[in-house]
Amino acid sequence: MTEALKHECGIAMIRLLKPLEYYQEKYGTWRYGLNKLYLLMEKQHNRGQEGAGLAVVKLDATPGNEFIFRERATGSSAISEIFGNVASNYEKVPTEKLDDPAYAKNYLPFAGELFLGHLRYSTTGKSGISYVHPFMRRNNWASRNLALAGNFNMTNVDEIFADLVKEGQHPRDYADTFVLLESLGHHLDREVQYQFDKYGKDSGVKGKELNDVIEENLDIPFMLRRASENWDGGFVIGGLIGCGDSFVFRDPWGIRPAFYYMDDEIVVVASERPVIQTTLNLDVAQISELPAGQAIVVKKDGTVQFPQIIEKKEAYAPCSFERIYFSRGSDADIYRERKELGTLLLPDILKSIDSDLRNTVFSFVPNTAEVAFYGMTQGLENYMQQVRFRKIREKGENISDEDLTRILAMKVRTEKVTIKDIKLRTFISEDKGRDDLAAHVYDVTYDSIRPYEDNLVVIDDSIVRGTTLKQSIIKMLDRLHPKKIVVVSSSPQIRYPDCYGIDMSRMSEFAAFRAAVELLKDRGLEYIIDEVYQKSLAQRNKPKEEVVNYVKEIYAPFTDEEISAKMAQMLTPAGTEAKVEIVFQSIENLHKACPENNGDWYFSGNYPTPGGNRMVNTAFLNYVEGVDKRSY
Known part of the structure; x- marks a missing residue:
């Protein structure tokens, strides 16, 4: 992706099921759990580089000794630091x-x-050590201590906050992490109190025996059900309770991912499957995905439960951006899907170059589009094989050696045309010279195409703002003097904000939206903008369940191809010699390539939760009213 997005965080949870002596004897160290946590976090470094943290609970610590520990740090080197x-x-x-x-x-x-363990990217604009997970709630009762970390974004923090206030609480912060901590902590307190009253008052149990009975009977699934009754958003939330219970809970829409593995030694949960495979040297079939709305709960005694906390929603919508960009491409399924995304673009690519493969060079924008590039070129090779076969068949038995040699020599021309200077990105500042510096994050391989003879096709995984395309990529590619530059996106046009964990919250950020607005103006249809504004304004204070996504009407008058053409016009820098065209994946083909991850709201506007419609309504109102702030 030319414009890196801040996005979903990463979590890792480990529960050792044997005494520390077991790991010392078998693996040579009692720090087996810490070592594995380090690997799980480092392998998920792609999911968060603004901060990291870890929490550890000791089972059966004697009174007077600490039983829960935490370490946090900010910055891209936070994992090493903690x-x-x-x-x-x-x-x-x-x-x-x-x-x-x-x-x-x-x-x-x-x-x-x-x-x-937790890796953090901020999608709310709030930063600093106080916003780094795990968050903790402390108490002298071990069973009332809670360490919480998650990959989530809630769309109805206002409602959850109001519920806490109604209960008599005074939350210290409005951020969703603080609010969820207090919500879960509140219901944990109530559960502990229920068990205290049940066995202490009613049964007369006292002292350590009462404490043991409370911890044994804590109903974690009940606590999670009560706390999450009104949650709206995408989430995977992990928690450690001071007495030794632990849990990871996934949202009922399946928006955020979670995978687990368990045997008689260990229970492991992480945001991505291949990190568990690599860390524990496992086959892909040994890793399971945590179903939507379900939790994995490990009790202090090591028993594992998989309660259904909330029924899986009909609008089941795992995030497709995980497959396109965010998750590690080393996952077997994601690798295959990204290749398929590249292959499915073949008809549109051939159309854009008039099937002139002889005079076209194919490349990719490093680094995340590389797998889609492989799929695209393999599809092109298969196509070229058919072309060779047809030409040989047309020549028949009398084909000359010269013609046969020429036909067999036909091949797809690929080059590494673009190079990403990663080190340069860390130098870029926020001053007035930033745009000029940003233009040099990428460079080209000179003489990799024939000037004024070749078309140049470059594939990227997605186009959001288009800023880097205009300021850097297209200018840079034009230096090679291609006849035509075709920028291919393996994802569809990004038209709508996200509210479930990706840092895309303003309508003005989207090149597709800006192009649609310009088309409305070009064709004298500006009144549609006002109509959508009035409809959106009328539902500003409605309950989220009643809000409709009227922003879809901004795009309705135009075909995808018309919006793509307008984007190409808007993103072509002045003075560009080559003709520029942008080709996007279709939503239909996205679902063909990623059939199990059909969450496509950023492309289609079809939000799985009511809070999504409320958020896009707010984003559009902010745009029209000139309010430059996040919509969530």
Whole structure:
């Protein structure tokens, strides 16, 4: 992607099911859990580079000793920093004690059995250490302690916040992370109190025995059901409870992803499947996906439950952007799907170059479009094979050696035309010279095409704002003097904001929206903008369940091809010699390539939750009224 988006966070949870002595004997270290957590987080570094944190719970810590630990840091090197800080606790410990799991269990911090890790990208504009997960709620009762981390964005924070206030609470912050922590913490308190009253008052159990009974009978699924009754958004939320229970809970629309593995030694949950495979050296078939609306709950005694917290919604809509861009391409299914996305573009690509493969060079915008490029070129090779076969058949038995040699020599021409200077990106500042600097993030391989003879086709995984295309990519490619530049997007046109974890919240950010507005003006249809505004304004204060996405009417008068052509016109820099065309994936083909991940609201405007319609309504009102702020 030419314009990196801040997006879904990553989580990792580990529960060791054996005593630390077991891992010391089998794997040579009681730090087995910490080591695996580090790998799970580092392998998901793509999901968050603004901060990272971890929490650890010790089972059966004696009174007077800490039983829950946390470490957090900000910045792209946060993972190394937090694990370095954990390791610093052991620097002065004698080797014989450091290698003793019993000593570690009793005296060393972070020597526990429950681990929760988080990688953060902010999609709300709030930053700083206080917004880095895991969040914690502390109490002298172990069962009332909660460490929480998640990959989520809630669309109805106002409603959840209001519910807490009605309960008599005074939340300290309006951010969804704080609100969810207080919501879950509140219902955890109520569950503990219920068990306290049930066994303490009614049965007369006291002291440690009462504490043990409360912890044994904590109903985590009930707590999750009560807390999440009014949640609207995409989420995977993980929690550690101080007494030793843990959970990961996925939204009922399946928007955010979660995968797990379990055996008699360990339970592991992560945001992506291949990171579990690599970390534990597993086959793909050994990893399971957590179903929508379901939780994985591990009790203190090691028993594992899979309760259905909320019924899977009819509008089941796993995020397709995970498949196109966000998730690691090393996942077997995602790799295959990204290749298919490239292959399905073949008819439109051939149309754009008049099937002139002899005079066309194919390339990609590094680095995330590379897999789609492989799919595109394999499709082209198959097409070329058919062309060769047809030409040979047409010549018949009397084909000359010269003609046969020429036909067999026909091939798809591919080059690495664009190069991304990753180091340069870290230097770019926010001053007035930023645009000029941004233009040099990418570079070209000179003499990789024949000037004024070749078409140049470059594939990217998506086009959001189009800023980098206009300021850098097209200018740079035009230096090679192609006859025509065809920019291909393996995803459809991004037309609508996201509210479930991707940092796309303003209508003006989308090149497709700007193109549609310009087309309305070109054709004397500006009144449609006002009509949509009045309809949107009339539902500003309606309950989210009654809000309709009228922004679709902005695009309705035009075909996809008309909007693509307008985008190409708007994004072509002044002075460009080559003709520029933009080709987009169709939504239909997106679903063919990614049949299990049909969440396409950023392309179609079909939001799976009511909060999505309310958010896009707010985004459009903000656009028309000139309000430059997020719509969630």
